[in-house]
Amino acid sequence: MITTKDLTKVYRSRGREVTALAGVDLHVREGEVYGVVGTSGAGKSTLIRCVNMLERPSSGSVTVDGIELTALSGQEHRAGRDLRAARRRIGMVFQHFNLLSSRTVQENVELPLEIIGLDRTQRRRKAAELLDLVGLADKARSYPSQLSGGQKQRVGIARALAGDPKVLLSDEATSALDPETTRSILGLLRDLNRQLGLTVLLITHEMDVIKSVCDSAALMRGGKVVEAGALTDLLARPDSVLARELFPLGEFGAGHPGHTVLEITFQGDTSAQPFVSQLARTYQIDINILGAAVETIAGRLVGRMRVELPGSHQDNVVPIGFLREQGLQVDVLNEAGLKHAGLNEPNGVVA
Amino acid sequence: MTWDDMQQLMQPATLETLQMVGVATVVTVLIGLPLGLLLVLTDKGGALQNVVVNRVLGVIVNVGRSLPFIILMVALQTFTRGVVGTTLGWQAATVPLAIGAIPFFARLVETSVREVDGGLLEAVHAMGGSTWTTVRKVLLPESLPALVSSVTTTVIALIGFSAMAGTVGGGGLGTLAVNYGYQRFETGFMWVIIAELVVIVMIIQAIGDFFVRRLNNRGHSGGTVRLRRRRSAVSTPEAVSTPAEELTPAS
Ligand SMILES: Nc1ncnc2c1ncn2[C@@H]1O[C@H](COP(=O)(O)OP(=O)(O)O)[C@@H](O)[C@H]1O
Numbered sequence: 001m002i003t004t005k006d007l008t009k010v011y012r013s014r015g016r017e018v019t020a021l022a023g024v025d026l027h028v029r030e031g032e033v034y035g036v037v038g039t040s041g042a043g044k045s046t047l048i049r050c051v052n053m054l055e056r057p058s059s060g061s062v063t064v065d066g067i068e069l070t071a072l073s074g075q076e077h078r079a080g081r082d083l084r085a086a087r088r089r090i091g092m093v094f095q096h097f098n099l100l101s102s103r104t105v106q107e108n109v110e111l112p113l114e115i116i117g118l119d120r121t122q123r124r125r126k127a128a129e130l131l132d133l134v135g136l137a138d139k140a141r142s143y144p145s146q147l148s149g150g151q152k153q154r155v156g157i158a159r160a161l162a163g164d165p166k167v168l169l170s171d172e173a174t175s176a177l178d179p180e181t182t183r184s185i186l187g188l189l190r191d192l193n194r195q196l197g198l199t200v201l202l203i204t205h206e207m208d209v210i211k212s213v214c215d216s217a218a219l220m221r222g223g224k225v226v227e228a229g230a231l232t233d234l235l236a237r238p239d240s241v242l243a244r245e246l247f248p249l250g251e252f253g254a255g256h257p258g259h260t261v262l263e264i265t266f267q268g269d270t271s272a273q274p275f276v277s278q279l280a281r282t283y284q285i286d287i288n289i290l291g292a293a294v295e296t297i298a299g300r301l302v303g304r305m306r307v308e309l310p311g312s313h314q315d316n317v318v319p320i321g322f323l324r325e326q327g328l329q330v331d332v333l334n335e336a337g338l339k340h341a342g343l344n345e346p347n348g349v350v351a
Numbered sequence: 352m353t354w355d356d357m358q359q360l361m362q363p364a365t366l367e368t369l370q371m372v373g374v375a376t377v378v379t380v381l382i383g384l385p386l387g388l389l390l391v392l393t394d395k396g397g398a399l400q401n402v403v404v405n406r407v408l409g410v411i412v413n414v415g416r417s418l419p420f421i422i423l424m425v426a427l428q429t430f431t432r433g434v435v436g437t438t439l440g441w442q443a444a445t446v447p448l449a450i451g452a453i454p455f456f457a458r459l460v461e462t463s464v465r466e467v468d469g470g471l472l473e474a475v476h477a478m479g480g481s482t483w484t485t486v487r488k489v490l491l492p493e494s495l496p497a498l499v500s501s502v503t504t505t506v507i508a509l510i511g512f513s514a515m516a517g518t519v520g521g522g523g524l525g526t527l528a529v530n531y532g533y534q535r536f537e538t539g540f541m542w543v544i545i546a547e548l549v550v551i552v553m554i555i556q557a558i559g560d561f562f563v564r565r566l567n568n569r570g571h572s573g574g575t576v577r578l579r580r581r582r583s584a585v586s587t588p589e590a591v592s593t594p595a596e597e598l599t600p601a602s
């Protein structure tokens with residue numbers, strides 16, 4: 001639905017050059033919620049602004065819903081007719097809402113409809129529908145200054161949906177909101193994604209946002225995408241930085257010498273299986289659970305458990321094979337002979 | 352000089368002053384508003400960015416603003432005759448008045464329009480709006496209170512200029528004050544005219560303030576916190592507004 005190929009953006013100001021994007025390939029599939037995460041200055045905003053050509057990339061291409069936007073004429077805010085038409089099919093929500101204070105909530109939602117050229121009655125009807133969709137039907141006649149942050153963002157979302165877009169871009173839409181409101185706005189985005197089949201590309205600096213609403217994610221650093229993919233795939237990758245961040249297990253114990261420490265990741269249905277007890281029963285071994293955590297990621301239950309089996313890796317080849325057969329992802333963290341971490345027991349020992 | 356004498360002289364003069372200020376204001380707004388907008392739009396980062404045009408307009412405005420009005424009036428005599436056919440009377444005074452006020456007003460417009468949050472322009476561009484759309488739907492309506500305030504300031508400045516126009520036969524209250532107060536030593540009458548000018552200025556300021564307040568009040572009334580259940584068409588529990596959100600008082 002959204003594809004960028006080798007996208008670069010270099011800002012030039014007073015002889016200084018800043019490379020905000022250094023070759024970004026992004027592929028957002030139709031109907032998914034795709035999150036781009038990264039620290040401040042990583043180039044996230046530049047990337048999303050390049051997607052609807054608010055910023056013209058220095059090189060590379062952007063294709064949205066089959067239209068190559070980079071091929072359309074127009075400079076940034078001086079967009080040509082075709083680019084303007086294409087933008088009407090791409091909704092955008094902003095961190096600071098960007099609502100017109102001189103217009104009521106309803107008139108704000110009507111603004112894009114005026115640009116499209118709908119007549120008054122059509123605009124009224126459409127705005128009412130949209131406000132109902134975001135749960136603000138009773139605020140139609142209020143002014144933005146009378147609304148809370150969360151309500152303002154709902155208006156922003158309703159406005160972004162006015163042109164019946166297939167794609168919604170969101171630049172830090174929840175960063176100005178408190179956690180509770182953030183959750184409700186993310187829930188709304190999720191619902192719109194499901195109900196309308198809306199493809200959502202969102203930018204955030206918060207891992208929690210990715211965790212709670214995204215199907216896929218990309219990690220940006222220094223103008224590059226260092227890792228990207230579906231969350232379920234990322235979680236299955238032992239070396240995934242994103243998966244570590246989404247699901248940190250750092251506090252857990254490292255185990256005892258002469259033992260094998262496994263990290264078991266389970267997703268969806270597999271979590272229901274009592275694999276620890278099965279393992280213990282089948283192979284008659286004592287399993288020491290060093291730590292465990294369960295999270296809901298991309299709407300699926302995901303768990304990770306760090307366990308310790310007696311004996312070396314070789315001794316445990318068969319039990320490990322058993323676990324993998326159950327559809328579990330098993331990573332062997334260390335083998336027998338690991339240096340004992342002093343006299344203290346490892347943190348988080350459960351059994 | 353009796354009160355009746357004064358009134359007989361003052362009534363037509365007041366009308367003349369109001370006419371010349373009124374016409375000059377209309378012309379000033381018609382030319383100064385687009386000029387002020389152009390100053391913003393052609394500036395760096397503006398939608399119509401054009402360094403040359405921006406510089407030229409900037410210089411014209413600065414020169415216009417630094418010329419003393421009295422000089423402008425004399426210098427423009429030929430031009431004035433070309434436009435209104437005479438160099439005397441209130442009609443003739445409107446020309447230098449407008450030309451003197453246009454750069455002044457254009458700068459005020461520029462300042463007002465610059466105050467508009469750039470994010471709003473970005474939002475309109477993202478919706479597929481053109482530059483003209485941003486002017487019509489964002490820049491003008493969002494800066495309207497400041498623009499009205501600028502018009503008030505300009506009208507008041509024009510009243511001051513119009514009194515000055517009297518010294519070179521421009522008609523209106525200024526001419527009256529000069530002719531009677533200064534040349535015939537009717538000091539009492541001069542004070543009456545000055546008092547009237549003060550009253551006119553106060554009335555215009557009050558009218559301007561009234562409209563600015565009306566415009567600024569958009570959205571600042573009824574800031575009560577209401578606890579009301581909102582039903583959402585979107586059905587999951589997260590999507591239904593949270594109590595925390597409901598309790599946030601309207602700002
Ligand atoms: N208009 C601009 N002019 C010059 N440099 C810019 C501009 N916008 C962004 N940058 C620079 O590009 C880099 C990426 O910025 P941005 O995309 O805003 O990052 P993020 O949204 O991830 O915080 C930063 O180093 C920033 O300073």
Ligand SMILES: [Mg+2]
Nearest residue numbers: 044045046172
């Ligand atoms: Mg940013």
